[in-house]
Amino acid sequence: MEREKRIMLACPPMNINELLEGMGVPPFTPTVDHSLAKCADCSTDVWIGPRQREAAGRAPRATLVLCMECAIVEQHKRGGGIVGHLGGGDGRPRLVR
Numbered sequence: 067m068e069r070e071k072r073i074m075l076a077c078p079p080m081n082i083n084e085l086l087e088g089m090g091v092p093p094f095t096p097t098v099d100h101s102l103a104k105c106a107d108c109s110t111d112v113w114i115g116p117r118q119r120e121a122a123g124r125a126p127r128a129t130l131v132l133c134m135e136c137a138i139v140e141q142h143k144r145g146g147g148i149v150g151h152l153g154g155g156d157g158r159p160r161l162v163r
């Protein structure tokens with residue numbers, strides 16, 4: 067499938083809380099159901115959620131796992147577009163030290 071038509075799965079990079087610092091948003095906490103994946107563009111480690119992982123596993127050639135920064139760049143290239151949310155956010159928080 068052409069890259070522009072693939073569904074972007076925007077995942078928080080591991081340093082998401084550093085990026086969000088001072089922006090007044092609650093810190094991101096991955097849940098026990100999150101696992102690590104790599105951004106397709108910059109290879110940074112990202113937290114992929116269970117629904118995103120399922121979507122990527124079901125349709126690897128129709129999806130694009132990107133960190134949030136690359137996802138924003140990709141979205142600009144595409145001239146905007148819709149960012150969907152797969153739901154979730156209700157998992158048990160993982161303890162991160």
Ligand SMILES: [Zn+2]
Nearest residue numbers: 105108133136
């Ligand atoms: Zn990236």
